[in-house]
Amino acid sequence: MTAKATARKPVSSRTAFTALAVLLSLVSVFPVFWMVTSAFKTRATVNDGNPLPTDFTVQNFVYVFTEVPFVRYLWNSFFVAAVITVVALLFHSMAAYALARLRFPGREVVFTLIFSTLLITAPVVLIPLFLVARELNLLNSYAGLIIPAIFNAFGIFLLRQFYLGFPREIEEAAIVDGCGHWRVYWNIVLPMSKPVLSALAVFFFLANWNAFIWPLVAVNDPDLTLVQLGISSFMTEYNSNWNYILAAATIAALPMLALFFAFQRQIVESIRTSGIK
């Protein structure tokens, strides 16, 4: 069970661990594999239990794109998730920079207040948030999908941790040179925080692409339907046509799977840092 045990570990236990890891990996991946292969089966064979389609077809995907405004859903989700990600990163890094590097009265109080909102999870305040959004005329608009999703203390907290460990010298030199705080932030701090920002960007985009509950209550305009909402109503509508439903689900999941394979390290890194602190 120890880290350095590899050298001493008997071959049999290494084989056992490898076998276990392979087995668990297969269990983990199998449902996703099953979804993707079933999406290429016909209506008649989608339930045949074969791991690979016997009569491979792309007709399901054509159907999804022609019968439902799926392109629109994808675009809506992309647009909303991208805007939230960009704006949230800017706001959070500004706030985190102030909390970590600037000195002002009441800093600890502000930080504690922001930190305490971490405990308030979204579903708990869903109802009052809905009423607030209604009063602000945010329902049924892109603004309503985007604005409430921007603000979360988690990002501020992570970035603050990062900025606390930032090398001070460059910042000081810039201030001595007469740079204002905004210039220091924009020209020095922001470019230097690219790694942590890109990790968070992937994470935010993923979370917002996958978001379902808030869009469900905030919007009923078909033109504003996001992709998760789109597939869930698609499922209700095409009750047992699993070939179509799974094709739609595959289209919704594919961008995130691609993102995951491309930015795996960043995603894992941002989870790791969130866990240690």
Next chain:
Amino acid sequence: MSRTTAPARTPESAAAPPSAPPPGRRRLGRKHREWLAAGLFLAPDAIGLLIFVGLPMVLSIVLAFYQVSGFGSYTWVGLGNYERMMNDPLFWDSLKITGIYVVVLVPVLFCVSLGLGLLVKQKLPGMSVYRTALFLPYVVSLVVVGLLWKFMLDEQVGVVNRAIRGLGFEGRSWLGEPSLALAALIAVMVWVSMGYYMIIFLAGLQDIPREYYEAARIDGAGGWTAFRTITWPLLRPTSFFVLLMSTVAAITGGLDLIFVLTNGGPANGTSLAIFYIYQQAFVFGEYGYAAAMGSVLVLIMLVFSAVIFAVTRGGRFDDDR
């Protein structure tokens, strides 16, 4: 110079006592410029959090004492919503189901992801592939996860029952019986989240200095002894974090999955409190009543968190002997 940029000072020192001789207007100006800059840097997030997190939080407490009807008319009902709650068997059932769900899900998820963390920490060829595979379900949305498992758990043609029949057993109606549906919900939740907590455990495990294990081995300690005396106590901060996160997520999350997989059924068997509250608010328009139930759920969440805090001693290990 170093005074103005030193991070993480106490509020007292941040308030800049005027004991230092005032070096003229320029210095004072710089200090105030810094205050102003901090205010402007903080403003967007502070205002947003105030409106979209702080205000709803306060509102949810106030709302519990009102009856909200249709569009925007609020009637004060005092403790009426709480009285109604006491006599609402569906609410009590939903709390009971939430209790079972949390008490099963959290320990199972904990053990599975700790086991996976220990497994993928091993230095074996191809381990990064296994890590990727085990984490993969986490990036799939709960909506897709829900419909995918609904497909696989189908009683007649689902692949799960096919496999079970292939092994010579009787297939079950996974989503057709209340207790089986709850078990299925828990199993699916474990499948989705295990990779996430595995990564957190892995990070915690990798933080434990190797020398400890080497010393233990020299002392002749076996794998189990090393785990019990080194890994387990030193992992306490991580365990605390995982327990807290997964409990909060179990009590207040999973709405998306329930919607798609079971829609609270069959016979309300998977109608967790958070689902029942959602229904009352957004299906029946009972915002006040739902807010009152929500406040009870928050209270339960705080009690659970306090228990976890006490059991793990807040994740500290310095007082452990």
